[in-house]
Amino acid sequence: MLFFIAFSSSIQAQETAMSASEIVAFKGKVIASAKTTKTIKTDFVQYKHLDFLADDVKTSGKMVFKAPNLVKWEYTNPYQYSVIFKEDQLLINDGGTKSKVDIGNSKLFKKLNQLIVNSVKGNMFNDADFTVSFFKSPKYNKAVFIPKDKKIAGYIASFELLFNKDDAQVFEVKMVEPSQDFTRIVFSNRTLNSTINDSVFSN
Amino acid sequence: MIRFLAISFLAIVTLASCSLKTTEGLRQVHFNKEAVGNPYFSNPEIDYVYKAKIEVYKKNFGGILIIKKTGPESHRVVFTTEFGSKLFDFQFEGDTFTKHFIVDDLDKKFIVNILKDDFRLLVNEKAQVLAVYESENHRIYKTTSGDRFNFYFLEDETEQLQKIVNTTKTKEKVEIDFTSHEGNIADFISIKHKNIKLSINLEKFKNE
Numbered sequence: 001m002l003f004f005i006a007f008s009s010s011i012q013a014q015e016t017a018m019s020a021s022e023i024v025a026f027k028g029k030v031i032a033s034a035k036t037t038k039t040i041k042t043d044f045v046q047y048k049h050l051d052f053l054a055d056d057v058k059t060s061g062k063m064v065f066k067a068p069n070l071v072k073w074e075y076t077n078p079y080q081y082s083v084i085f086k087e088d089q090l091l092i093n094d095g096g097t098k099s100k101v102d103i104g105n106s107k108l109f110k111k112l113n114q115l116i117v118n119s120v121k122g123n124m125f126n127d128a129d130f131t132v133s134f135f136k137s138p139k140y141n142k143a144v145f146i147p148k149d150k151k152i153a154g155y156i157a158s159f160e161l162l163f164n165k166d167d168a169q170v171f172e173v174k175m176v177e178p179s180q181d182f183t184r185i186v187f188s189n190r191t192l193n194s195t196i197n198d199s200v201f202s203n
Numbered sequence: 204m205i206r207f208l209a210i211s212f213l214a215i216v217t218l219a220s221c222s223l224k225t226t227e228g229l230r231q232v233h234f235n236k237e238a239v240g241n242p243y244f245s246n247p248e249i250d251y252v253y254k255a256k257i258e259v260y261k262k263n264f265g266g267i268l269i270i271k272k273t274g275p276e277s278h279r280v281v282f283t284t285e286f287g288s289k290l291f292d293f294q295f296e297g298d299t300f301t302k303h304f305i306v307d308d309l310d311k312k313f314i315v316n317i318l319k320d321d322f323r324l325l326v327n328e329k330a331q332v333l334a335v336y337e338s339e340n341h342r343i344y345k346t347t348s349g350d351r352f353n354f355y356f357l358e359d360e361t362e363q364l365q366k367i368v369n370t371t372k373t374k375e376k377v378e379i380d381f382t383s384h385e386g387n388i389a390d391f392i393s394i395k396h397k398n399i400k401l402s403i404n405l406e407k408f409k410n411e
Contacts, residue, residue, distance in 0.1 A: 048287040052271050052279050053250045057408075059267075059285070073286075078408045079254045081265060081285050094256060094265040155288065155306070175287070179304065183287030 015142065018134040026134060026141055026168075027125055033168040040065040042190040046075075050181050063187070070201045084201050091203040098203050111152060130159070140172075141165060154178065225354050225368050225375055226336050229343065234335035239344040239355045241364055242387040244326045247272040253392070253405040255282065260400045266290060268405055270326060278326040295323055321394055321403070324353065324369055325379060341365070351376070374398070 018026060042063050047056040061075040061082075074082040084091040090101040111129065118124035125132055129152065130145040145159040155177070162172035169190065176182040244251055251270040256263065269281045277296040283289050292303040300319055309315070330346035330353060337343070344355040356366035369377040375397045382391040392405040 046287060048267070048283060050269060050281060052273055053269065054248070055250055057250070057252050057267060057269060057287075075285060079406070081254075083285070092263075092265070094263065095254075097256065097263050097265075099263045177289060179289075179292075181289070 015135040015137045018136050018141075022136065023134045026136075026163075029168040030125070030163065036193075037065075037169075038067045038193050039196045040190060040192060041194060041196065042187045044185050044187050047184045047186075048181075049184065051179075056184075064196060064200055066196050066198070066201070070198070072201055082203075084203060086201055091201075093203055100203075111149075124161075139165070141168075223370055223373055223375070225370055226343065226345070229336040229338050232335050232337050232342075234332060234344075236332055236335070236344070238329050239332050239346060239357070240329045241325075241327060241355070241367070243364070243381060243383070243389040243392075244270050244272060244278060245328050245387065247274075249388075252408040254408065256404045258400075258402050258404075280322045280326065291318065293319065293322060295326060317396075317399075317401070320369075321377065324348075324367060324377065325392070325394065330355070 040063070043060070044063050045058065045060040047058055049056045059075050059079075060077045061073065063074070064072045069085070071085040072082060080093075080095045082093045088103055090103060092099045092101065118127070124130075124145070125143070127145070129149055130147055133144050133146075135142040135144070141163040143161045143163070145161075147153045147156055147159075157176045157178045157180070160172075160174040160176070161170050162174075163169065164171055169192075171187050173185045174182055249272075253268040253270075255266045255268040257265070265285060267283045267285065267287075269279075269283070271279045273279050273294075274296065277294065280291075280293045280295065281289060282291050289304055289306075291305040291309060294301040294303060300323070302315065305315065309318075327348075330344075330348065332344045333347055333352075334345040335342060336345070340359055341356045342359060344357065346353045346355065350371070352370045352372075354366075354368040354370065355364060356368070357363065358365050363381075363383060365381055367379045368375055369379075377397065378395045380391075380393045380395075381389045383389050388407065389405075390407050394403040394405075396402065
């Protein structure tokens with residue numbers, strides 16, 4: 001019985017590479033889903049894994065997205081902190097301390113932010129800065145992005161997106177550092193295409 | 204001769220006026236304690252995780268500070284953004300300092316030195332006592348590190364460490380204040396620089 005459980009769970013965890021035709025079908029589904037997604041509201045839990053820690057550092061909150069490129073990340077536990085991505089600016093509210101960061105002239109920072117925005121939608125397969133590979137498992141589809149640019153590769157070894165099989169929405173983002181420490185963000189309670197006022201995206 | 208006297212006199216006046224504020228008016232007392240300690244990062248079982256707010260020349264930055272005792276004389280100190288990206292990853296082992304990672308923007312010698320000195324002071328667990336002073340509520344232990352001095356302020360009744368002041372012979376450079384509600388856990392920590400406009404405020408993550 002134990003053997004059977006171990007066996008079946010190893011099957012579940014198994015990932016295989018997608019075939020060329022599966023990739024085409026999968027990309028099509030994600031792009032179609034991204035096109036019809038005008039707004040997203042979702043809860044998230046973020047786990048920061050550092051090898052030397054006993055437990056991952058856990059923070060959580062809400063994320064709001066409005067097409068084409070407004071994103072607000074709001075951490076509510078264990079502290080209040082929000083970031084709004086708006087054009088070439090970050091609007092930060094750190095427990096009441098508000099600040100603005102210009103990212104217009106930092107190529108790296110811009111890239112990292114673009115990643116965050118695009119990963120919410122899942123549609124970043126055409127990004128020339130990454131080599132993308134595709135995997136499937138019984139539970140999810142997975143896209144792994146590896147940066148080509150050496151400078152970005154110094155910060156991110158890979159970037160992984162996990163997609164629901166049915167609606168092709170991203171349910172988990174994982175950013176692996178060159179040291180193999182990683183950040184994992186898991187989404188839950190997602191609402192699609194509800195009305196979201198632009199005023200949500202001001203500090 | 205007159206010139207010599209004048210110079211000596213001037214020297215005495217200048218030196219006197221530069222005496223260290225930290226121990227001004229305090230009475231030096233006999234002591235039988237050889238070492239003074241900082242218990243706040245001494246338990247290898249605990250992941251010490253803090254929300255950090257940094258203000259440098261009126262600019263604000265936030266992040267998460269993670270400290271772990273990883274060996275008998277070793278601490279790992281990692282600072283990440285709220286999103287989890289590492290900004291720096293340092294290790295202190297005895298007198299050895301290892302920079303495992305730092306983002307390019309922070310990788311300047313003077314910044315690294317400030318961070319190194321601040322966090323070494325924060326996590327250092329034990330120092331040999333040179334002298335002891337008494338104030339109204341505190342016993343103050345003077346210790347040395349390199350060409351600087353550290354003054355550890357322990358509250359009389361509880362013997363709880365409340366403050367560390369880092370000084371040169373004549374000037375206060377950095378002050379660390381600890382607020383603790385239970386045992387050896389610091390709930391709030393503030394690190395303030397006296398000669399540059401830099402302050403770091405830390406608030407411990409609350410357990411759910």
